[in-house]
Structures are given as structure tokens and as C-alpha cells.
Amino acid sequence: MITELVFPLPAGYRVQDVLAFHGRDTEGVAEHITSEGLRKGILLGGIPVLIEVAFTPRAARCRIAADGEPGAAQRQALHDALLNMLGLRIxxxxxxxxxxxxxxxxxxxxxxxxxxxVQSATVFEALTWAIIGQQINLSFAIALRRTLIQVAGRPHSSGLWCYPEAPDVARLQLEDLTGRKFSRAKAETVLRLAQLVADGVLSLARERDPQEVSRELLAVKGIGPWTVNYALLRGYxxxxxxxxxxxxxxxxxxxxxxxxxxxxxxxxxxxxxxxxxxxxxxxxxxxxxxxxxxx
Structure with missing residues (x-):
């Protein structure tokens, strides 16, 4: 499935801020900065999706190529992801x-x-990134994020890797992460979160009250106030x-x-x-x- 969406951009829109955020991983495993904009791979409802954004002075022209046929929920999630990625929420x-x-x-x-x-494409991506980035330097955090993508995500038919969803991460074993430089505590927290979301115990739905989500996240072992606030910022x-x-x-x-x-x-x-x-x-x-x- 290939479709296109166009998002009007306000005067003074800072394209370079968007490119800097999504270009943090210079290896370009799941995000790739191009001469026109950026490319990003994500999984939506188990479907690998490639998002290509080309910036013009007045609009972001988004081409979406999915390795399958997204349903209504996935199409809404895709629209939400683009609002996040383009920094158009606030x-x-x-x-x-x-x-x-x-x-x-x-x-x-x-x-x-x-x-x-500028936000992460999904709330789950924002949360896992917040957990990964706790108390370590940025370059090491980016390397661990890359590891998570490659052990839990899947490549799109274009070759770009797609950031995983909760069920993909929940299927991992602890050793899949600790054997790749994750600390035991960090790996346990990522897997614990993914399992709760995959089982439907914890809902990350965008329409939920952020304060209610905060209370539920704080009850998860390994997640503290900084992680919650960062996830609310970058995810919601x-x-x-x-x-x-x-x-x-x-x-x-x-x-x-x-x-x-x-x-x-x-x-x-x-x-x-x-x-x-x-x-x-x-x-x-x-x-x-x-x-x-x-x-």
C-alpha cells in the first residue's frame, strides 16, 4: 500500500530541528536523513511501514509505503506518528x-x-527510549536503541529497519538484551513494560488522561518521574x-x-x-x- 499525506507547515518552521532529532543515530538503522527530508521505519499493528518526508517551504509531503494493508486503527496511528515526528502537536x-x-x-x-x-513516532517508542537513556551518555543510549531495533524490530521491504511495537519486544528473552550491553535492570524494565502493554494491562492510548497514564507508569518497577515526564513530552x-x-x-x-x-x-x-x-x-x-x- 502506498499513499501520500501533506501537512501544511507554519511560517518559520524549523526543519533542521526535526532532522537533528531524527538523525541522532548516524548509522541510520531505522531513520535516514536525506537531501529532501527523512525516512523512518515503524511497525504499526505488525505491518512494516516506511515513512518518507520531503520538506518544502510550506509543507511536509509524506509518502507512506506499507508492506500490507493497514486498517483504520493503523491509518490513525500513522497520522498521529507524523504529527509527532513533525513536531506539530504543540x-x-x-x-x-x-x-x-x-x-x-x-x-x-x-x-x-x-x-x-519534536517527538518520537509512537508513545511506546518514546517510553522505551526514555528507559534506555536513563543515566547513560547519549552515544551509548543510541547504540542500545539500535540494538533493540535490530533484535525486536523487522526490516521494511526497502531495507530500512522498523522500530518495534510492544508485542515484538515482549517476545524477547532477558539474555537477548543483557548479552548486548543492556544492564540487567534496564533490560528488565524494558521487557516488563512491553509485556504489560502487549497483555493489555497498560494502555498507552493517546486519548487517555495523561495524569492517569502517569500514575499507572509510576507503578511499574524501574520507571520513575523523569521517565514518565519525558515520555509524556516525547510521546503524547x-x-x-x-x-x-x-x-x-x-x-x-x-x-x-x-x-x-x-x-x-x-x-x-x-x-x-x-x-x-x-x-x-x-x-x-x-x-x-x-x-x-x-x-
């Missing part, structure tokens, strides 16, 4: 209006207009995630505000309170501040 204008006079983030918003939250596009436990967020506050020491978690939580109900965009700008060159 309109940044509301935060820009609210923060333009803020002494900490106001100048940053003025320097970087139109910053968006929830606009008010508090990333006070994130080291990069705390480092950014220290860089922007000065002082002798980096804010601790409690202080970062207090600092983020003033950006409610837009704390997700606040985190995005704090992350972006760390990449700015000194002026």
Missing part, C-alpha cells in the same frame, strides 16, 4: 506570548523563535511536563541564571512552576540554550 506561540517578558527565558525565546517539541506531546529531574534542564538554569551551584531537583521544580501550563516548552528552550554559542 503550538509554540502560546509559550512565546507567555514568556516574552520572562527575565530567564524571554531573551532565549526572542533569539530562537518557533522552537518546537503533553504541554505541561515538569522536567525538574533532568540534569540538562538544571544545567541550563545554572548557565542562564548564574550562581555558585547548579539548582538541585527541588529548586528546579520551583523554577519551572512559573512556566505552568507551558513547562514542556520551557524544557525545550532550556535544552536549546545549551547549544547556543557564547555571544
Amino acid at each position: 503550538d509554540p506561540a502560546a509559550f512565546a506570548d507567555a514568556a516574552h517578558a520572562d527575565p530567564v527565558l524571554g531573551p532565549l525565546v526572542a533569539r530562537q523563535p518557533g522552537l518546537r517539541i 506531546g503533553y504541554p505541561d511536563c515538569s522536567l525538574h529531574g533532568d540534569v540538562a534542564v538544571r544545567t541550563a538554569f545554572h548557565k542562564l541564571m548564574g550562581g555558585d551551584t547548579r539548582p538541585d531537583i527541588a529548586e528546579a521544580e520551583r523554577l519551572l512552576e512559573r512556566y505552568k501550563p507551558h513547562r514542556t516548552m520551557a524544557a525545550a528552550y532550556l535544552w536549546a540554550s545549551l547549544s547556543e554559542q557564547p555571544g
Whole structure:
């Protein structure tokens, strides 16, 4: 099945932010940056799907090639995945209006207009990435993510690998991951999550109340508040995630505000309170501040 979807893009849309997020794995196992945009493979209802996005100044033209015939649920999931991948869930204008006079983030918003939250294609992908990335450096996390794709996912007929779904991961044995540099605790958490989702005990449906999802996720051994908030941000596009436990967020506050020491978690939580109900965009700008060159 081959189909095409077109998503209009707002003025000032930052294509490079999207390409940077999806191009983190330079080996291009499941995502590949092209001269026109990007290619990504995902499994939807067990069907390998290739998404090809070509950017024009005013639109993202998306060509979808599925190795099968997706049903209505898979077609909706595909539309949701594209909104996520393109960063179109959260309109940044509301935060820009609210923060333009803020002494900490106001100048940053003025320097970087139109910053968006780019998301993982699915909630399950966002959650597994959050678990994988806990307390390790980015390059090692990307390598572990690549491993998960290759042991649990499947290649599309084009050759690009597809990110797995919960049932694919739930079929793995612990040794499939620990034998490939996953810590035992990380492997157990990934498999535990996948089994709960595959069995229908834990629903990651997008229409669910994020607070209810948060409570259920926090009850899963190995998943803490940072993982939940990151998943709400990268998976659901929830606009008010508090990333006070994130080291990069705390480092950014220290860089922007000065002082002798980096804010601790409690202080970062207090600092983020003033950006409610837009704390997700606040985190995005704090992350972006760390990449700015000194002026």
C-alpha cells in the first residue's frame, strides 16, 4: 500500500530541528536523513511501514509505503506518528506570548523563535527510549536503541529497519538484551513494560488522561518521574511536563541564571512552576540554550 499525506507547515518552521532529532543515530538503522527530508521505519499493528518526508517551504509531503494493508486503527496511528515526528502537536506561540517578558527565558525565546517539541513516532517508542537513556551518555543510549531495533524490530521491504511495537519486544528473552550491553535492570524494565502493554494491562492510548497514564507508569518497577515526564513530552506531546529531574534542564538554569551551584531537583521544580501550563516548552528552550554559542 502506498499513499501520500501533506501537512501544511507554519511560517518559520524549523526543519533542521526535526532532522537533528531524527538523525541522532548516524548509522541510520531505522531513520535516514536525506537531501529532501527523512525516512523512518515503524511497525504499526505488525505491518512494516516506511515513512518518507520531503520538506518544502510550506509543507511536509509524506509518502507512506506499507508492506500490507493497514486498517483504520493503523491509518490513525500513522497520522498521529507524523504529527509527532513533525513536531506539530504543540503550538509554540502560546509559550512565546507567555514568556516574552520572562527575565530567564524571554531573551532565549526572542533569539530562537518557533522552537518546537519534536517527538518520537509512537508513545511506546518514546517510553522505551526514555528507559534506555536513563543515566547513560547519549552515544551509548543510541547504540542500545539500535540494538533493540535490530533484535525486536523487522526490516521494511526497502531495507530500512522498523522500530518495534510492544508485542515484538515482549517476545524477547532477558539474555537477548543483557548479552548486548543492556544492564540487567534496564533490560528488565524494558521487557516488563512491553509485556504489560502487549497483555493489555497498560494502555498507552493517546486519548487517555495523561495524569492517569502517569500514575499507572509510576507503578511499574524501574520507571520513575523523569521517565514518565519525558515520555509524556516525547510521546503524547503533553504541554505541561515538569522536567525538574533532568540534569540538562538544571544545567541550563545554572548557565542562564548564574550562581555558585547548579539548582538541585527541588529548586528546579520551583523554577519551572512559573512556566505552568507551558513547562514542556520551557524544557525545550532550556535544552536549546545549551547549544547556543557564547555571544
